[in-house]
Amino acid sequence: EDQVTQSPEALRLQEGESSSLNCSYTVSGLRGLFWYRQDPGKGPEFLFTLYSAGEEKEKERLKATLTKKESFLHITAPKPEDSATYLCAVGNQAGTALIFGKGTTLSVSS
Amino acid sequence: GAGVSQSPSNKVTEKGKDVELRCDPISGHTALYWYRQRLGQGLEFLIYFQGNSAPDKSGLPSDRFSAERTGESVSTLTIQRTQQEDSAVYLCASGKDRDGNTIYFGEGSWLTVV
Numbered sequence: 491e492d493q494v495t496q497s498p499e500a501l502r503l504q505e506g507e508s509s510s511l512n513c514s515y516t517v518s519g520l521r522g523l524f525w526y527r528q529d530p531g532k533g534p535e536f537l538f539t540l541y542s543a544g545e546e547k548e549k550e551r552l553k554a555t556l557t558k559k560e561s562f563l564h565i566t567a568p569k570p571e572d573s574a575t576y577l578c579a580v581g582n583q584a585g586t587a588l589i590f591g592k593g594t595t596l597s598v599s600s
Numbered sequence: 601g602a603g604v605s606q607s608p609s610n611k612v613t614e615k616g617k618d619v620e621l622r623c624d625p626i627s628g629h630t631a632l633y634w635y636r637q638r639l640g641q642g643l644e645f646l647i648y649f650q651g652n653s654a655p656d657k658s659g660l661p662s663d664r665f666s667a668e669r670t671g672e673s674v675s676t677l678t679i680q681r682t683q684q685e686d687s688a689v690y691l692c693a694s695g696k697d698r699d700g701n702t703i704y705f706g707e708g709s710w711l712t713v714v
Binding site for chain 1: 604635641643648650656659693701703704705708
């Protein structure tokens with residue numbers, strides 16, 4: 491069964507304290523791994539798509555990496571405005587709907 | 601418009617009433633998804649439309665839930681005889697095709713059943 495597990499469920503950081511969020515997956519033929527950011531009361535906002543192991547993408551303080559079993563979202567020197575829930579999802583070979591993890595809620599305090 | 605548009609943004613309804621939620625996908629996107637998100641919970645897949653193919657309804661929680669899509673445009677999610685456990689935000693997303701491409705979400709329709 492295809493599934494996505496994100497850890498930790500919640501993460502509290504001080505401003506400037508770098509860390510990583512983990513997304514472990516099992517899927518029958520990976521067809522994309524997706525990261526989204528969701529602010530309270532809003533729909534998920536697209537961040538990155540990764541397609542193959544070894545691929546990396548960056549945007550401001552965020553960098554996403556991918557291996558054959560997991561993806562990491564690295565946050566460098568976070569700011570309070572990075573506080574949000576980060577969602578990971580995978581697409582499978584069968585082309586069914588994206589499978590989402592439960593998310594990691596990040597809180598960054600100044 | 602530039603993004604996925606959903607309406608209404610908020611809906612309060614009485615238990616037992618029917619509700620319709622609307623989604624306007626990004627122009628040219630053939631894939632359209634509905635997800636449900638209860639307060640503090642993850643995204644729960646409901647239904648998936650891809651072009652003219654038969655929709656994947658495997659996530660619909662009961663026969664009170666149904667959805668339609670007109671061609672590659674607007675979709676309507678209908679919930680009949682609403683129950684309090686239907687209270688949630690209903691998120692619509694669209695994408696270019698089924699082959700692992702990125703999907704983009706609307707802001708959601710917040711449904712409260714009282």
